[in-house]
Amino acid sequence: MKLNLNPYKGMRDFYPEDQQIFNYIFNNLKEVVELFGYKQYNAPIIESEELYLSKSSKEIIDHQTYSFIDRGNRKVVIRPEMTPSVARMVAAKRKSLNYPLRWYSLPNLLRYERPQNSRFREHWQLNIDFFGEESVLAEIELIKLVGYIFNKFKASTSDYTIRINSRKLIEFILNDLNISKDNYFEIFRIIDKKDKIDLDTFREELKQFIDSPDKINTLNNFLSIKDINKIPDQFKNNDSYKKLTQILSSLKLTNLVLDTSIIRGFDYYTDIVFEVSDNDPSNNRSIMGGGRYDHLIEQLGEDPLAIVGFGLGDSSFYNFLKSHNLLPKLTNHQTVGVLLIDDLYDQATLIFDKLRDNDINTVVNFSNNKLGQKIKWALKESLRYVLVVGESELESNQITFKDLLSSTQEKLTIDEIIAIINK
Amino acid sequence: MKLNLNPYKGMRDFYPEDQQIFNYIFNNLKEVVELFGYKQYNAPIIESEELYLSKSSKEIIDHQTYSFIDRGNRKVVIRPEMTPSVARMVAAKRKSLNYPLRWYSLPNLLRYERPQNSRFREHWQLNIDFFGEESVLAEIELIKLVGYIFNKFKASTSDYTIRINSRKLIEFILNDLNISKDNYFEIFRIIDKKDKIDLDTFREELKQFIDSPDKINTLNNFLSIKDINKIPDQFKNNDSYKKLTQILSSLKLTNLVLDTSIIRGFDYYTDIVFEVSDNDPSNNRSIMGGGRYDHLIEQLGEDPLAIVGFGLGDSSFYNFLKSHNLLPKLTNHQTVGVLLIDDLYDQATLIFDKLRDNDINTVVNFSNNKLGQKIKWALKESLRYVLVVGESELESNQITFKDLLSSTQEKLTIDEIIAIINK
Structure with a gap:
């Protein structure tokens, strides 16, 4: 019998010419994050299932993880993302670590999803986290670093857009509309997929959690704001509004914009979130994304700790570089x-x-x-x-x-x- | 409920200070293998189970792999070693690749074994393979490269010993003793663990496959030869004997020796095998090992291809560097x-x-x-x-x-x- 010589479904072989490009990308990413003083760490590829149960996106755990029972009868998961692992590591040494901490990793992550359009079941991610800084300067540093990443690869600011938002602003409006807090996560999940579904489906899904069409209208109108000056006055004393204003004015980047519909897929985000998208419409997946999640260490049973972080996946970043002709011609002349x-x-x-x-x-x-x-x-x-x-x-x-x-x-x-x- | 913050049993967290040492080791290994023109590749961490069924060590597949059924009902394995994956990749492009090929990878590999004495369930390995060279010059290059690795870390030749042998010599003596070929793999497995068991157990286990104590004596005497000049005359026309002689005389390394008991754990080796051990007796695991395996591509249904390769695991190499005081004091002065x-x-x-x-x-x-x-x-x-x-x-x-x-x-x-x- 002849064996099937293809890689496992949805995963990739990296022949030397592929690996050379991969190394070009990741070596440059490493240089940029180390320029900002981030230090590399790593964690096991396997974690116990309980680490994910309350902290990640429900959909990922229920349908998209590689989970199994090991030979010692433990329920385990091959890591689908790095944040729970790094939070566990920091929680384990909560009292002895030297804050502020800047850490990064380059893990392979696995998700059981339908292979399509350069979404792979195994992908690599640059993951960076900044621990122990409550002020918005942490977000400002991370977004600044994003700009350095794109500069490193000779991208111009017209090639991509950085969109920022705050989950607390959405919570503020939901509170105004008298929506029960219990429904916030479900509503966030619907907002997160807003641009993948049509408006009718969007409204229909919201109806399960928001009891009047007027309220849905109010929320939907808010979610279309792309200009900080158009945020209604009632928000202007809100701390998160002030943070967004400070980020925009401190960084003064022409391609940094407010986008009230950005929410990110993970439940653990607490306030500012951001996402980078390719201005080339043929590459419609986000290139990287992140935000603040200040409750994760607390949820692991340790003293609270402020955290801001982001992740950048290898394949959408590769697509970005390719679509803008930023991949070098690599030789073997050395x-x-x-x-x-x-x-x-x-x-x-x-x-x-x-x-x-x-x-x-x-x-x-x-x-x-x-x-x-x-x-x-x-x-x-x-x-x-x-x-x-x-x-x-x-x-x-x-x-x-x-x-x-x-x-x-x-x-x-x-x-x-x-x-x-x-x- | 407070979560257990330890890493999954038998696996390691790498805090930045651990990762810095890890990077020091692997960056230096990369430099050495690239100095010899090896090119990096990678493969998915998951492979279909059938890839391993006939090609690896039986014990590993039966008892030591992380195997499970995926959500699409496929029997899969988290790779316990890299050789089957790289053989699959080369077989898939057997006709179009540019031989001789020199490839390396730095994969994380998983084995479900009892965690002990720095044997971990997840470890990293430098894996190098040389495809398409039938002559013993391939082995000579690899062993030369081993010397460069130790030089890179400032080890002296008195710190370690390179032991070489040929499986074909053992087959030759088994054939001489009229042992059925069907038993060779089982006998190899017993020889492979010879230094972990006492002589009585060794003889007892061999009795299942070798029918007389005299024959066992003959084999055992052969396995204690550590000097090429003491190999009996009847072997001297054997090709593998000539290869061993050529390796020793070409490289002229004071710490390169014949050891007829070296056999290596994988079934796929066909002829020359080698292993490097620490001269510090407190570190008794082999630091690296490899050999020739010329039938693997054939077993995958493609034209035969000569291959020589070796693997070096992170933890036993780390132990070697530590025991000889070769780990640098790393700072953050940059x-x-x-x-x-x-x-x-x-x-x-x-x-x-x-x-x-x-x-x-x-x-x-x-x-x-x-x-x-x-x-x-x-x-x-x-x-x-x-x-x-x-x-x-x-x-x-x-x-x-x-x-x-x-x-x-x-x-x-x-x-x-x-x-x-x-x-």
């Missing part, structure tokens, strides 16, 4: 090829040892293919420089040095070659 | 702290923007703690340089610049400070 003509590995060792001892990445082709085939191999590998080494080269210490980019070659000593490569 | 005295984030932005625009990692403490507490925070963070910024500093453009290492401070302009940091 690696030098040594092609051995004869069966003289031992004698030629001093050549490739010397290259490596000079920190030059060196790949040796000692297969018994003919030289012509070895050169084809080097071209297909996108190598730029190759050394051809045979018996006469070793005797004379004059090595054939080819530049495959310019299709030129000359005979040089190994020291001359190293000097050229290092230039 | 990050500069900016401590704001007053509530003047917006006004001070130009300071930390300028530092970051000069590629200096900059962490800003804008909490409302007192300056003394902020300095304690900076010390606890292991920062070296901090800038203290208050209203008067901003007005005069003379910033208090502290070196916490030398406990000195002076007033300088931001440009002077950048010049000092960049030195």
Whole structure:
């Protein structure tokens, strides 16, 4: 029987050319977050199920996790997101950690969802969290950092939009409309999918939790505000309104806007939330999103702790870079090829040892293919420089040095070659 | 109810100080394998169960995997090792890949085993594979690379031993003793655990597959040979004997030895196998191991392909570095702290923007703690340089610049400070 050689449904193989792009993206993300002093951490890929029961989005836990019973009869979940894990880690050392803390991670996360349109069942995320800062300066720093991320990849501010909102403003209006607090989470979930459903369905779903069409109208009108100056006066003494105003005025970014319909999918957000979207309409998923969640450590039984964080998924960010032509053409020019003509590995060792001892990445082709085939191999590998080494080269210490980019070659000593490569 | 805040049994949380060591180790490993021209790839963490059924060690599949049925009714396994996945990826593109191929990965792998003595249920591995080279030069390159890895971490050759053997030599002697081929895998498994059980148990277990005590003696005597010159003459025309001789004479490493009892735990090895052990007896697990497995691609239904590979696990390598005092003292000196005295984030932005625009990692403490507490925070963070910024500093453009290492401070302009940091 022949085995199916495809990867598991909805997940991806990363061949070296895919991984090279992946590394380009994540190495740059790491550089930006470390520029802001964030430190990397990690947690196990498996967590006990109870960690998720009250803190995440209900839909994810009920339908979208990889959950199973382990051989020790424990109910476990492969992490669908990183926030519960990092909250557990911080809660475990709540008293001894050095606040403010800035932490990041690059986990693989699993969700059992219908594979479609670059939503994958395994994806990687840049996850950053800022612990122990109650003021809105934490949100301001995170949004500033978002701008640095896009700059790092040479995106322009016209390529993307950062939308901010506050869940507390929505709670304020729901309270005004006399809606029971018990229904807030359900209403948030409906608002969160607003742009994926039509208006009638939206109103219909809200009817379960809001008892009059007028109230639904009032809420719906509020959710269409995209300008801080259009927020009704009754909100202007509200702390979250002031925070939103401060974020906008402190950062002064042309592509940072208020969007009262932004709510984010996780139940744990408490106040400011934000989301970044691609201005290219063909890429309609959010690129990253986050917000403040100040109750999570408390819910784990420890003293309360202010937290602001966000996550950026690999595939929607990749799509963003692709749609704006921001992916570099990656080569393999930093690696030098040594092609051995004869069966003289031992004698030629001093050549490739010397290259490596000079920190030059060196790949040796000692297969018994003919030289012509070895050169084809080097071209297909996108190598730029190759050394051809045979018996006469070793005797004379004059090595054939080819530049495959310019299709030129000359005979040089190994020291001359190293000097050229290092230039 | 208070939640258990420990990580899932047998797995590890990596707090930033742990992750920093982890990154130090894996960044250095990456540099070494890239120095040899290996390219990174990755595969999904989940594979279908059938991929493992015939190719791995039986014990691992029966008792040590995390296996479950997914929501789509598929029998799946969280990868316990990387070899089946990479073989699947290469088999899927068997005809179009550019041989010889050198690939590596840094996967997290899961095994359900009894947590003990730094064996963890989730661990990370450097996995490297060399595809498409039938000659023993592939083994020679890999063992050479092993030496470079230890050099990179400043280990000396007296700290560790590389042991090589060939499964084909053991097969040769089993064949000589008229043992049925059907029993080879079972006998290999017993040999693999030889140094964990006493001699009586070893002989007892072999009795199931080898019918006479004399034959067991012959095998056992062979398995104690540690010197290539002591291999009986009858083996000297054997190809694998010649390969072992060539490896030893080509590499000429003082710590590379023959050990006829090395067999490795996976069924797929076909010939040369090797293992690296710590010369410190307190760390008795092998640090890395690998070998040749030339039938795997064939077993997946594609044309045969020669493969040599090895794996190095994070925890036994960490233990090696620790036992030989090779772990560096890691600081956070590459990050500069900016401590704001007053509530003047917006006004001070130009300071930390300028530092970051000069590629200096900059962490800003804008909490409302007192300056003394902020300095304690900076010390606890292991920062070296901090800038203290208050209203008067901003007005005069003379910033208090502290070196916490030398406990000195002076007033300088931001440009002077950048010049000092960049030195």
